[in-house]
Amino acid sequence: MLPLxxxxxxxxxxxxxxxxxxxxxxxxxxxxxxxxxxLHSHSKTPKLPKSNPDDDVIEGxxxxxxxxxxxxxxxxxxxIADGNRRWASERxxxxxxxxxxxRRAMKEVVLLCNLCSELGxxxxxxxxxSTENWFRPKDQVDFLMAEFEDMMVSDVEEKGIRTSVLGDTxxxxxxxxxxxxxxxxxxxxxxxxxxxxxxxxxxKHDILQATKKxxxxxKDGMIFLEDINESLFLEELNTxxxxxxxxxxxxxxxxxxxxSNFMLWQLAYTELFFVEKYFPDFKEADILEILRSFQQRxxxxxx
Ligand SMILES: CC(C)=CCC/C(C)=C/CC/C(C)=C/COP(=O)(O)OP(=O)(O)O
Numbered sequence: 001m002l003p004l005x006x007x008x009x010x011x012x013x014x015x016x017x018x019x020x021x022x023x024x025x026x027x028x029x030x031x032x033x034x035x036x037x038x039l040h041s042h043s044k045t046p047k048l049p050k051s052n053p054d055d056d057v058i059e060g061x062x063x064x065x066x067x068x069x070x071x072x073x074x075x076x077x078x079x080i081a082d083g084n085r086r087w088a089s090e091r092x093x094x095x096x097x098x099x100x101x102x103r104r105a106m107k108e109v110v111l112l113c114n115l116c117s118e119l120g121x122x123x124x125x126x127x128x129x130s131t132e133n134w135f136r137p138k139d140q141v142d143f144l145m146a147e148f149e150d151m152m153v154s155d156v157e158e159k160g161i162r163t164s165v166l167g168d169t170x171x172x173x174x175x176x177x178x179x180x181x182x183x184x185x186x187x188x189x190x191x192x193x194x195x196x197x198x199x200x201x202x203x204k205h206d207i208l209q210a211t212k213k214x215x216x217x218x219k220d221g222m223i224f225l226e227d228i229n230e231s232l233f234l235e236e237l238n239t240x241x242x243x244x245x246x247x248x249x250x251x252x253x254x255x256x257x258x259x260s261n262f263m264l265w266q267l268a269y270t271e272l273f274f275v276e277k278y279f280p281d282f283k284e285a286d287i288l289e290i291l292r293s294f295q296q297r298x299x300x301x302x303x
Pocket of ligand 1: 084100106130144148254279
């Protein structure tokens with residue numbers, strides 16, 4: 001595991017798909033809103049701005065996205081967005097302000113990953129509320145629930161993004177459950193990035209509930225014991241809503257180096273990146289640097 005301290009970006013790798021024109025990025029495309037943030041694109045799946053020979057402007061972010069290698073793009077990124085309260089406390093702010101700042105940082109990550117979907121990134125999962133988080137002070141839990149609901153209603157407006165919630169939603173406030181159902185229903189046909197938000201999620205619970213469903217199918221004679229294998233198991237996990245359930249890359253901000261009961265089955269061969277920064281300070285440049293670093297890792301899946 002790499003105790004990643006975000007270092008200076010390494011030189012951009014040459015991208016064989018964009019070898020000649022990648023230094024000329026057009027600004028001329030009219031902006032539209034994604035997740036409350038302006039984006040230069042028109043279509044449902046965001047398009048990277050096209051090169052324009054008459055335009056000498058270099059947009060750093062687009063340039064860096066173009067520098068990534070589509071063949072080595074992760075299909076699924078998972079994020080443990082940690083350190084929001086510590087960020088607030090160090091600034092003499094209240095925890096709520098830290099979570100609001102985290103929400104803004106989350107929008108930035110979602111926006112960037114949505115742009116990366118054109119290069120092959122398909123899914124992004126945020127671990128926002130664990131089954132253990134219920135033990136936090138009630139006013140903090142209530143605030144987070146209200147924020148999650150607001151996020152479902154206000155932020156999940158982006159046309160290309162599909163939203164799903166992972167976890168046992170039955171314990172969430174009824175109004176939040178309703179907002180989740182609406183967000184999932186209205187976005188289910190979207191073909192851009194698949195944003196998965198873990199609420200009241202526990203990796204152990206996910207494995208247990210899958211085991212119970214499989215056991216009951218065996219008991220009812222719907223399947224044989226011999227039918228149980230990894231792919232059948234995956235079909236019963238919370239991540240069954242995506243074609244890419246196993247994250248290729250996990251990012252945890254906030255300096256802790258553990259997975260905290262998150263996607264325990266799905267993380268078996270995930271590349272782990274631990275970032276010292278608190279989540280509200282986690283910016284586009286950080287995720288781009290991690291993507292470049294990920295593309296240089298050798299993955300042999302134990303072979
Ligand atoms: C809509 C909405 C609220 C969006 C995103 C905000 C966000 C990133 C929430 C993460 C929630 C959470 C319980 C983080 C872990 O600890 P912590 O960050 O609370 O604090 P700590 O690690 O400093 O103790």
